[in-house]
Structures are given as C-alpha cells and as structure tokens.
Amino acid sequence: MSNYKTFPKGGIHPPDNISNTGDKGIRNASLPTRAVIPMSQHIGVPAECIVSVGDTIEEEQLIGKATGYVSVPVHSSIPGKVVEIKEIYLAHGKKSEAVVVELGGEFKRMGKVQKTFNWNTYSDDEIIKKITSMGIAGQGGATFPTHVKLVLPEGKECDYLLINAAECEPYLTSDQNLIQEKADEIVEGLKILKKILTPQKIIFAIENNKMASAQAMSEAVAKSDIDVDIDILKVKYPQGAEKNIIKSCTGKEVPSGKLPLEIGMVVLNVETVFSIYEALVFEKPLVERIVTVSGGAVKSPKTLRVKIGTTYRELLEECDGITEEPVKVISGGPMMGFGIFDLDTPVTKGTSGILFLTKKEVKSAGQTSCIACGRCIKACPMGLNPTEVNKLSLNFLFEEAQEMGLLDCVECGSCAFVCPAHIPLVQSFRMGKNQLRAILMEKKVANR
DSSP, rough: OOOOOSSSOOOOOOOOOTTTTTTSSOEEOOSSSSSEEESSSSSSSOOOOOTTTTOOOTTTEEEEESSSSSSOOOSSOOOOEEEEEEEEEEESSSSEEEEEEEOSSSSSTTSOOOOOOOGGSOOOHHHHHHHHTTTTTTTTTTBBHHHHHSSOOOTOOOOEEEEEEEOOOOTOHHHHHHHOOOOOEHHHHHHHHHHOOOOOOOEEEETOOOOHHHHHHHHHHHTTSSOOEEEEOSBTTTSSSSSHHHHHHHOOOOTTTOGGGGEEEEEEEHHHHHHHHHHHSSOOOSSSEEEEEEEESSEEEEEEEEETTTTTTHHHHHHTOOOOSSSEESSSSHHHHHHOOOOOOOOOOTTOOEEOHHHHTTTTOOOOOOOOOOOOHHHHHHHHHHHHHHHEEEEEEEEHHHTTGGGGGGOHHHHHHHOOOOOOOOHHHHHHHHHHHHHHHHHHHHTT
C-alpha cells in the first residue's frame, strides 16, 4: 500500500500517455512570421486594444490595456508591424478581438544578455503592481488574473500556499519538463510569493509518475533558504483540480460556492510561479509559454516554448506534421480541453497543450440511452449524481440542477469517461451552467 496522497472520493485512471514528451526537455519553437494575439486571454474583462493598423511595435510592447480589476494587459510577443486587427474564435469557441503582428525589426531581449532587478528592494504593493502590469494570468488552464489571487481581502490570511504541479491530464508534460529545467527559478518565485503572502506553509504537489521532476524540485529547495513541503500524489485524475488537490494535500474542503481563500488557501500553477519569477527578476511580461504538442497522429511529439500568437498549424509543422489524419484536435488535455476546427487558432496564455488524436485514441462510439449503471456517480470527485443533473439540465430545469450541485461540477469529464452510453455529460453541464448564470444575473438585475 503506497502512502501517496490523494482525494478520497471518485476519480479515474486514464492512461497517462506521457512517454513521448515527458522528461525529454523543452525546445524553442520557431518564431511566428505573424503573431495573432487575442485581447481575451484570461477570465474576466478582455483587454482594450491600444494599437492601430500600420503601427510599428517592439517586442513585449503593451498592445492591450486591462479594463478592470479582473483583467490583465496584453503584450506583443514579437517586434514588427500591426497589419490587421480582427475578430477571431478562440479554442473554447468564444470570439475575441486580435492584433496581427508581422515579424520585423530587432528583438530587445531575445538572444541578448538580460538585465536583472532586485525584487527584494520592492514593497509588497510594488510586487503586486509588477505582476499586474506584466499580464500574468494562471497558466494551468483557468487563466484567472494572478494579481487578484495575491491581494488578500481584509480579514483573510494565507495559511497555505499550494503549488499545483500535478499535471494530471493525459499527454501533458509541460510542467514536468519546466520543473526539471527551471527548479531554481521556481524556488525564487516561491520566495517572491512568500514575501507578499506570508503563508504558514508552502506545499509543492506533484504526481508520482513525475519523480524526476519531484527530485529536481527537492534538490532546489534543499540548497535554498525556504521551507517547502514536497507532496507526492497518487496518479489519479482529476488530481490537479483545485478543490481536489487541496483535499489531497491538506484534508481541507472548500465549501460549496466558495473560493480556496475561504479556508486560508492560495493555489497557483507551477508555470505561473515561473512567470512571476520572470516578471520580477527580468521585468518580462507573459509573452510565451510551454506547450505540449502530442497525440498518436503527431510524427514527432515535443514540449515547446512558444511565443503567444503562434498558430497551432505552425506548431504541428514544428513537430514534422502528422503520420495519419487525426479524428480530433484538442486544445488542452483530452479530459477538459476543447475540440477545435481551425488550426489557425493561436496559442494564448492558457494553452497548455495541443493534441492530435487518432481514431484508436478517441475510441469514438455512438450515444445510447442511460442504463442507470451508476458508474458516473462512483467516478465523480465532487460527490454529485451526474445523470440526474444531466436530466435536469436537458429539461431546462436549471435552478433544480443547481440544487443538485450543478455549480459544484468542475467539468473534469470523469463521468463521461466511464459512461458506457457515451452521453456528452460535460457539454450538458457547461450549457446548464451558462443558462443558470444568465437566470441568476437576470434575477439580480431585477432585484436592484
């Protein structure tokens, strides 16, 4: 019996499929000749475009300013000329204004000795302002503006700072490769966070199929002057979901409808911590990220460091194309990612992976009627009854679905994975949530 930590309720064990890109290092992707940079790359209000067609811009120049507290600015990932401002569809299907920059001119940072800054001389407010101005948003997939998490409301304290490096989605290896190459820098990022949050304990959580990364982090912590608990988690999906990883590491439970800070927790993805380090030490905005390009249809799967605005098509070419026609292309992981129809979709701050999956991997089958087997109930890590919530949502009984826990669903896809009837449960829950939030907003406006 292993002593690896895990959450007690539900969960599944899909094949991790990380052998093609795990522990194999990060390569720099080729520069895009045109970067398509969306103004909406985060949860909250999109940035407001502040450049015009014909403008010549520099590498890392501000091109979109934040338009609210829950918003982040957007910077150009390459130098060049603004050749178009257009509306595009993002991977999740929503529209966004995007600035198209044609590569040209000199890079001010890339390939040059970088100037460093002593963040220890900054006040807490100055550190927060720097993180805000550098456009840092959560890079685990949720893209929540990071500065909002780091400003503790009056009366709230950070008891635990939990760094999520579980990377539990199959195929994805961006975090584990980043840790092996940049463990010292991640530790420096933790020191920055410790200064502003003053947590009682810092926990670094990673699954036990990434022991080389865990070892790299342990060694980096050992030679530093910061205390960090390295928690090794059982390989079980969705171990990396925020509420599940909190339960796994601390035994604490986030109340329904509340945020982790309600129980003294701040949770950040490990790549976000690295971006905080770069923002403070090099004054570098978030203009590139690590992306896993994998799947059975990819000829040479790789983990790539990619400029924001690079298209999926260019990254596929970077991996030598395909060996067979994929039946599905997914942005993100296969469990919570989004199927896409356009390879000209650009990489954003939240793009963790791009998967080109074969028919064998997808195991597609036609939908049949629910047989009330109960497998979805057993698999749900939130303790919900997915089949009942689904029935209510499909019958437009959204408020009744809310009472059954609709808003507690984390959309992990565990229920759909085990469903023998192949019912698209997650899509049903997403639709139900959107409709429910619209109803609640109408009621809120009516009661003003």
